[in-house]
Amino acid sequence: MNIGDAARKSGLPTKTIRYYEDRKLIAPTRRENGYRDYSIQDVHKLAFLHRARSLGFPLETCRQLLSLYEDQGRASADVKQLANGHLREIDSKIAEMKDLRDTLHALVKACHGDQRPDCPILNGLSGTERDE
Amino acid sequence: MNIGDAARKSGLPTKTIRYYEDRKLIAPTRRENGYRDYSIQDVHKLAFLHRARSLGFPLETCRQLLSLYEDQGRASADVKQLANGHLREIDSKIAEMKDLRDTLHALVKACHGDQRPDCPILNGLSGTERDE
DNA sequence: GTTACGCCTTCCAGTTACTGGAAGGTCAAG
DNA sequence: CTTGACCTTCCAGTAACTGGAAGGCGTAAC
Known part of the structure; x- marks a missing residue:
């Protein structure tokens, strides 16, 4: 086709x-x-x-998965190992993003968001806070 | 310097x-x-x-934040809006990754991971499962 | 003086996984 | 015979860097 x-x-x-x-x-x-x-x-x-x-899955991992997919004599342990490695990466990415989200959320929450120029978000980014 | x-x-x-x-x-x-x-x-x-x-923050957003950072007459509301938009994007990315993680986790858990070729992970990926 | 070393410069290419577009060939219908 | 929907290849661009090559600058030791 x-x-x-x-x-x-x-x-x-x-x-x-x-x-x-x-x-x-x-x-x-x-x-x-x-x-x-x-x-x-x-x-x-x-x-x-x-x-x-x-x-x-990154393309290179997809390539490996595909060759396992086509290999009738594969061991499922090999597939599981690839998947587990990827799972760990996803978990650490999620954790990283959550951290980031919390930091940003705290800054957003602290910002009154009105017409005045004073802004905790920019202060946080500029590193003028005591804890950075 | x-x-x-x-x-x-x-x-x-x-x-x-x-x-x-x-x-x-x-x-x-x-x-x-x-x-x-x-x-x-x-x-x-x-x-x-x-x-x-x-x-x-993407570089283009950084550019906007930087110009707000340098603008003494800025309104904190503008900064907050940018940050909030980004926060929403992070939240949806986190949700997306969690979904993905759960799907993958379920596949990994179902896989016995031994020397036999039978593998629920590959089955899941090949779309031969009834619920896909 | 020159040699060595660490800095600095520009430019080119590669990364990931596509995506868009241009220029042009193919095929079936009207 | 033309139209339109396919198909082909190739080139360029995306985000945000990163690595490397080739070469200039600055200073200190020998």
Whole structure:
């Protein structure tokens, strides 16, 4: 099938599909006219990539997951290890963002937000507070 | 002072400082030998940018914050509005990441992680589960 | 004087994962 | 034969840096 149909079935834009091919994640056959020709298996792989990416796995991790996906003799332990590594990264990112959110929230809360120029947010950012 | 000293005092790498100059966020004077010359005010601005960036404000928002920072007649309401917009974005990003984390966590938990090839994580990613 | 070292300069390229657009070929319908 | 929807490749841009190369400047030791 043509790239447009593969796009509709996998949920990925055609641009992205071509990009994945460039990055050697997928290699569809070509017709005589030069058009890419996607098999059902190709579409499954694209949909797999789509889901893995939407879970935030980096492309290189997606590449590893995809090769495990295609390896009938894989050990689920290998997959779990990749997923666990990613999970830990997500957790630390969430923690980092929460910290950041709390800091910003405290500044916003302290700001009266009126026509006067005095502003705890800017004071906080300028480092003129005692605790920084 | 030289860029190296400005870097040490502001906490930003010299590369980043030059980048900010390229993006017109700061404009130090130049000495006769071509070296950049940073004033105390410049260093304050760099430290301000450093803090604003570490709170996750995009550079363009930093630019606006910086101009408010320098505007003695600003209204704190304007600052608060910028900060609030950013806060909302952080909140939605955190919520998004939590969702993602929970989905991934569920997959990881369901995976026995041994030498067998059967793997709920890959099943989840391939979309062969009934609820996807 | 020159050598060494650490600073400084500019410019170019790479990172992540796409996304947009231009220029042009293909195909089916009317 | 033209229109419109496809498809192709290639180039450039995004955010915010980061690394490296090639070369100039400043100072101190030998």
